[in-house]
Amino acid sequence: MPFRFLPDVALADIAFEAESDSVEGLFESSALAVSDVMVDPETLRSETTKKVRIYAEDLDRLLYDFLTEIIVVKDVDSLLFREFEVEVAADQKSLKATMKGEPIDRVRHLLRNDVKAVTMHLFGVRREGSRWKTTVVLDI
């Protein structure tokens, strides 16, 4: 699993830690974790593709805005995703992401929690040796 949930971090909400050997991998793992909070990904199909482009001042905010975008698209377009492909620019201030999933189907999808927001609590991208890591707390 590229992410793990941290049950003792936020009593009323959901926290996870993600890691990867690349920045792109870290963003993809974090996106999978956000999706996993909202729906069982096994019940989702990769029928719809959505491409997004995000700009931010630094890598922390780039991740914050990317994860927020997944939550926004869930509300605005009623789309949930199970696959993410991310390209982060060399200056780490922008990204292109291709997200695959499908419109919410209340019968077929095993839906879980609606995520309200990505919080700043413990938030940040860090490098530990050769690994990229992040801790994210989602407000439920």
Add this chain to the structure above:
Amino acid sequence: MPHIDSIKQISDVVWEIPTSYKPGMLVPARIYATKKLLDGMDAGVFEQVTNLACLPGIVRNAYAMADAHWGYGFPIGGVAAFDTESGVISPGGVGFDINCGMRLIRTNLRYPEVKSKVKELVDLIFRLVPAGVGVKGTLRISESQFEEVMKYGVQWCAENELAWEDDPSHVEEGGFIKGADPSKVSRQARSRGIEQLGTLGSGNHYLEIQVVDPARFFDRNLAKYFGIVEEDQVVVMVHCGSRGFGHQVGSDYLRVFDGAMKRYGISVRDRELACAPFSSKEGKDYYGAMVCAANMAFANRQVIVQKVREAFSQVFHKDAEALDMHLIYDVCHNVAKVERHSYDGVKAELLVHRKGATRSFGPGHHDIPAPYRAVGQPVIIGGSMETGSYLLVGTSKAMEDTFGSTAHGSGRTMSRTAAKREVRGAELQRKMLERGIYVKSATMDGLAEEAGMAYKDISEVVETMDRAGISKKVVALRPVGNIKG
């Protein structure tokens, strides 16, 4: 709780941590709790309530109510009032779910008439009030109408046949807070919110059919003012907020404030406590946008209540008016508002943040609707879906001691993961049915996460506030039907 040498007991349910506890504390921190609740509070409450006490412009005390637990920046159950000229505003002091709140409507039905129809009612309301991940409402409005919702909340509903005549006056602030500035709301927030009016959401939000508990009918005389006159009388409680609209406003401004603090020379102990002077551009912008979200939340609960009236009318083949389905009250429990208060011999305009805390204005206050003014503002405290809820009333002592504030609910004690380990959703649903509570949920996992055992004992919380005198018990309400988002 952690060991704190300097904590002193002010009364049997009020505790104070002095300013000497932590460098930078400008005022003491006061915690409302019985010894049992205090001992059970997580360390985060003490850390966070004393962090609040360090914020520029805070007056008198930082407060943690009896249901307090760790939150982002402010603890849930946190209250802090700031001087409007020298003080700050903090999105963390409101929370992401701006104007999450409680609404209570009454009926003239008694439980024996409703018992056999609870399933039909819950199933119908579940269809009429969308709940769960990413749901949209059935009401379609234009962008300009949505701006009117942001500015006028329930008043807009009343002008568009979505409210009864006396609904707006039975909502905190008359159904809308003044000062909304839609130009400060992002495009993303508008897109998230425009189709969400009349939706319940997810997490701990619920809609519940409840019955007046004859064994805990504490003050029948007060209850009469609120139209609660019978044992076993049926009422409906709604708990939800501003949905994705408010969540996005919160996210947008948390990001703005995170960068703004340096400009104002403010440093805080926790990134989620980001704040800016209320008089600054960022402070004013956030307030204008936050009020838009608060007014949308009032309207959201209003549209939901119209659907509840429709469902009861359909099931009982009577007009909702004939069923006396009037609004008892609607209170915010995540908001920051400008209010006038007297403290330490001074009368002042203050910015009062209540995060997981309820306004509890006492008798005579001009903001209380005329029919209730002699007795005080109704205070609606929601419990877990298993334990039931309470109707209380605001007091003069709350005005004197806590800037007219009290607790908001029971407060979690168990993580979502731990709750799911303890019980499965389907099993909980069956057990609740055996106890006479029919539950319908958009998610079985989510249902398990909201099990009663994951929360503090609400009776102990309510008892604490009653003993402290900052709200007074009127009646307990036990659930018989529940819709969980």
